[in-house]
Amino acid sequence: MTAHPLLTELSRRAGAKAHEATPACPCGAATLADRPDATVVRHADTVAKAHAPGTDPAGLTPRLALAARLPDILLAPLTPAPAALHGRLVTFWPYGTPVDPDDPDLAPWEAAGTLLARLHRTPAPTALPEMRGPAKAAHAVARLRAAGPHPAVAPVLGAWHALPAWARAEAPMPDTTTLCHGDLHLGQLVRHPAPDGPWRLIDVDDLGVGVPAWDLARPAAWYACGLLPPQEWTRFLAAYRAQGGPAVPVDGDPWAALDVPARALTVQTAARSVTKSLAEGRALDEVEQCLVDACARMGSVPPQLTAGRAK
Template identity: 30%
Template sequence: MTLRPYGSPLDPDGAEEAARWEEAARLLARLHRIQPAALPGLLARPAAWFAAGLPASDTWAGFLAAYREGGGPTVPVEGDIWPQLYVSERALTVQTGAPALAECAEQSRPPDEAERAMPESCTRIAAVQGELGQSPT
């Protein structure tokens, strides 16, 4: 879920401290328990942010632990989460990166660090798939 374009973005220098990741994960876990079949991969967006390097590894670990503790059904209680998240995480990475670059082009300015994070993640996804002999989809 997002409120974009409503609200104000977090200051990149203090975003890690200002974001309440564990609280958000517990809320997300409760939402997923309501009607999982009716909800999209809400967890894919934070996974895409993590893959782009936006939350630190320890922040992601806390988020994921809180989601699991809250009974979130999208990923297993233990073990590898990526089989359940990989496809939707990749899609959201592209879906988030493309509009950021389009907005920069429209405003005739270079992308800032946050706006470069998702397109750079897309490049890594394509490179890894190439190394595995898979075509990017």
């Protein structure tokens, strides 16, 4: 990976932060991610993250404050406010051990369900913005529209237009009081202290108030598409319900609540997949085609619009 000014300086700052109270070590910084929306480096037990260009400090700061207040649910930041670096906002975090993608049998579905339920049951502070789930889905669809022609574009857009306006970030969400993560997947869990401490949720960029079912929507969508085994979905949902999570009924069919968010996450993931395949000049792989096929089916069966949900 070629270093650039942001990555170089972020690595230096991570090292300085890591050794504020300890002697300097000979180890260098490891780049954990370097994408247009985030650059993340690690030095010893400290992680520095450069957030997406255009991130609003007025939105990020209360999200950091909330993470600091909920250390039993969210990984707490090392500093209370972001710093500026090359036009980006930078935050500092303790290192946590991520989920091992090569060992799906050890995926912490129970921990994910438990932490989500506890988050959803926590009273939201008044200064917190809306969670950014629908906005991220809309961004993925906008990028798909700009990416160029592809046979998969039509079914993905058809499924998108069938969603209610709130799920497309075109109207207020029907719930603006429940605390939500906004972008839940297994990559958002780490063990802290590393290597085998309790699981915690990370990534506060999309944290806010909104529809809690959105946080269950990605695993629900993968289950509905046949990409997540039933037993793993059951483990996740049962753990969430056992902790009194408010997104779904305590028993019975959860899909009246999950239908719209799961469809939206299917569209978002399919849109990203098609955009990526176009950029790389390749055909869709099996999983990507499965998501597009699901969008085609969704376009012919409108979402279940039950009482009390967005029209």
